[in-house]
Amino acid sequence: MRHLRAIHVVFLRDFKKFLRERSRLLGALARPVVWLLLLGVGLSQIVQSGDGVPYEQYLFPGVLGMTILFAAFMSSISIIWDREFGFLKEILVAPVARWAIVFGKALSGTAIATVQALLLMLLVPFLGLPFRPLGVLGAAGAAALTALCLSALGICLASRLRTLESFNVLVNFVLMPMFFLSGAMYPVSRLPEPLGIVAHLNPMTYGIDAMKHCLLDLPPGSALGQDFPLGWDLLFLAGFALGALAFATWSFERSGRD
Amino acid sequence: MSIIAVSQLVKRYGDLAAVDGISFEVAPGELFGFLGPNGAGKTTTIHLLCTLLTPTSGRASLAGYDCVREPHRVREAIGLLFQDTTLDHDLTAWENLVFHAALYNLDRATARDRIARMLDLVGLADRQRDLVRKFSGGMKRRLEIARGLLHYPKVLFLDEPTIGLDPQSRHHLWGFLHTLRKQREMTLFMTTHYMEEAEQCDRIAVIDHGRIIALGTPGELKRLVKGEMIYLTTADNARAVPAIREVFGLDAREEGGRLYLEVDEGEAFIPLLIRRLPVAVLSVSLHKPTLNEVFLHLTGRAIRAEEADALDVAREAVRARRRRDV
Numbered sequence: 018m019r020h021l022r023a024i025h026v027v028f029l030r031d032f033k034k035f036l037r038e039r040s041r042l043l044g045a046l047a048r049p050v051v052w053l054l055l056l057g058v059g060l061s062q063i064v065q066s067g068d069g070v071p072y073e074q075y076l077f078p079g080v081l082g083m084t085i086l087f088a089a090f091m092s093s094i095s096i097i098w099d100r101e102f103g104f105l106k107e108i109l110v111a112p113v114a115r116w117a118i119v120f121g122k123a124l125s126g127t128a129i130a131t132v133q134a135l136l137l138m139l140l141v142p143f144l145g146l147p148f149r150p151l152g153v154l155g156a157a158g159a160a161a162l163t164a165l166c167l168s169a170l171g172i173c174l175a176s177r178l179r180t181l182e183s184f185n186v187l188v189n190f191v192l193m194p195m196f197f198l199s200g201a202m203y204p205v206s207r208l209p210e211p212l213g214i215v216a217h218l219n220p221m222t223y224g225i226d227a228m229k230h231c232l233l234d235l236p237p238g239s240a241l242g243q244d245f246p247l248g249w250d251l252l253f254l255a256g257f258a259l260g261a262l263a264f265a266t267w268s269f270e271r272s273g274r275d
Numbered sequence: 276m277s278i279i280a281v282s283q284l285v286k287r288y289g290d291l292a293a294v295d296g297i298s299f300e301v302a303p304g305e306l307f308g309f310l311g312p313n314g315a316g317k318t319t320t321i322h323l324l325c326t327l328l329t330p331t332s333g334r335a336s337l338a339g340y341d342c343v344r345e346p347h348r349v350r351e352a353i354g355l356l357f358q359d360t361t362l363d364h365d366l367t368a369w370e371n372l373v374f375h376a377a378l379y380n381l382d383r384a385t386a387r388d389r390i391a392r393m394l395d396l397v398g399l400a401d402r403q404r405d406l407v408r409k410f411s412g413g414m415k416r417r418l419e420i421a422r423g424l425l426h427y428p429k430v431l432f433l434d435e436p437t438i439g440l441d442p443q444s445r446h447h448l449w450g451f452l453h454t455l456r457k458q459r460e461m462t463l464f465m466t467t468h469y470m471e472e473a474e475q476c477d478r479i480a481v482i483d484h485g486r487i488i489a490l491g492t493p494g495e496l497k498r499l500v501k502g503e504m505i506y507l508t509t510a511d512n513a514r515a516v517p518a519i520r521e522v523f524g525l526d527a528r529e530e531g532g533r534l535y536l537e538v539d540e541g542e543a544f545i546p547l548l549i550r551r552l553p554v555a556v557l558s559v560s561l562h563k564p565t566l567n568e569v570f571l572h573l574t575g576r577a578i579r580a581e582e583a584d585a586l587d588v589a590r591e592a593v594r595a596r597r598r599r600d601v
């Protein structure tokens with residue numbers, strides 16, 4: 018009971034701050050829209066799938082993935098901010114299990130990222146995609162599962178990083194590769210061997226793939242279509258989330274005392 | 276039964292022993308002070324006691340629980356006011372307290388009640404809906420104290436509680452702490468480098484370079500200094516020191532451009548000093564022993580509150596800059 022309460026309050030703190038900072042939310046939503054407009058529309062002149070589906074439609078699940086990636090990581094990385102500005106001490110000296118703190122953080126990252134993905138899905142009709150309530154619901158579920166994986170992963174990293182300076186390194190060497198090696202812009206089956214392996218271990222790959230299943234209406238065998246069956250996507254995500262949460266708890270616990 | 280028991284506690288960072296084998300005990304209800312200059316190991320000691328750090332060796336227990344093996348129990352028993360602020364600046368004062376109440380699992384009705392009372396007590400009731408970001412340093416400090424007390428800890432740690440406060444707020448805070456101590460049995464463990472604050476403690480440990488070099492009531496510590504302390508500046512300190520030894524048989528020591536020496540009867544000694552010293556005396560002052568003189572006596576160095584203030588300002592500036600960079 019007291020653990021649930023701790024999870025809830027850690028979650029609530031982050032979520033409240035997210036709702037309060039409208040400008041940050043707008044910024045977070047502007048990025049994917051710009052990507053869709055500039056990159057999607059621009060590349061659709063060059064990239065032709067041969068089946069008449071415009072490239073910006075293919076790109077949409079990828080852009081959702083990007084939004085989730087940034088939102089979930091930003092939320093988890095706030096642990097570094099908390100450490101830097103002292104608030105983490107307030108949490109660490111409280112009689113609360115470390116895993117409850119990790120779960121609260123992971124859930125807030127998940128919720129924040131999922132809300133952003135849901136807001137973006139308002140674009141579905143404007144991209145000429147079919148609007149199916151069940152499809153959007155399924156995509157939201159896949160988004161939440163992906164967000165949970167990425168939030169937990171973010172907590173692992175945040176437990177290791179000591180300073181805000183390392184944040185840029187993180188963006189360049191973790192976020193960017195995760196995005197590009199995820200099937201967001203091109204199918205992972207086309208990647209050369211070493212990169213392909215990385216892509217196959219990347220939870221974003223399966224999240225984006227699942228969202229493609231739910232949102233796109235592709236002719237069978239489409240060159241830019243899904244790489245995996247939906248069931249496998251969800252299974253991988255669920256397994257990854259559990260593993261990452263366990264690892265995040267371990268990392269956080271270890272970083273708490275030195 | 277002591278509420279805090281520390282024995283041979285050591286914390287090393289590489290070659291540096293931040294805490295170097297300290298032992299002491301604190302009785303329930305005591306106001307116990309740690310007095311020492313910057314880098315003495317005060318904060319490190321608190322972090323060891325509050326389970327944020329693991330000792331390199333030695334033992335510490337709090338409220339009967341071992342700080343390493345039963346951290347959860349220890350955490351339940353303590354409240355903290357850290358040296359640097361640990362408030363969430365993006366939440367309101369009230370939200371900060373609600374967060375704390377939930378972490379300590381206070382039931383909702385009790386929490387609401389206590390939060391209102393604490394906010395009243397620290398004079399922030401009318402600002403409770405404001406973001407902490409908008410608070411002055413003193414208001415933040417008071418809010419942190421309210422928060423540290425919210426779960427009625429057995430032991431309250433105060434790491435330089437009045438840092439960055441003006442004399443008036445400092446006074447206000449002390450009044451508040453004394454009232455609180457009268458109301459409920461609570462042990463206070465505080466660190467400071469302000470002498471006036473150390474004077475208010477029941478007992479003081481003087482700490483330097485990670486070691487306790489003296490421990491006792493303020494009165495006992497002051498008795499370590501034999502008589503009175505004379506400070507003087509001369510035209511030529513290098514010549515004055517041997518001259519004083521020759522003429523009066525006293526050891527004068529130099530500290531920060533001033534000479535100081537301990538004498539039995541200061542008022543009678545000063546005219547003699549001026550008359551018989553072959554070096555021109557520029558200024559003289561006489562001090563009945565305070566803890567400052569005690570520290571000087573023990574270490575040959577002064578703890579200067581002014582220096583501390585300058586450092587606080589620098590620290591605050593660094594922190595403000597970092598915050599802006601984010």
Ligand SMILES: Nc1ncnc2c1ncn2[C@@H]1O[C@H](COP(=O)(O)OP(=O)(O)OP(=O)(O)O)[C@@H](O)[C@H]1O
Nearest residue numbers: 288291293311312313314315316317318319320358
């Ligand atoms: N994480 C750390 N890594 C390395 N050295 C450290 C660390 N934390 C503290 N120290 C060192 O340990 C010593 C004691 O530091 P501590 O913060 O306990 O001093 P303090 O008595 O609280 O000083 P102040 O009055 O400035 O707050 C200092 O020399 C400090 O540089």
Ligand SMILES: [Mg+2]
Nearest residue numbers: 317318319358
């Ligand atoms: Mg300190």
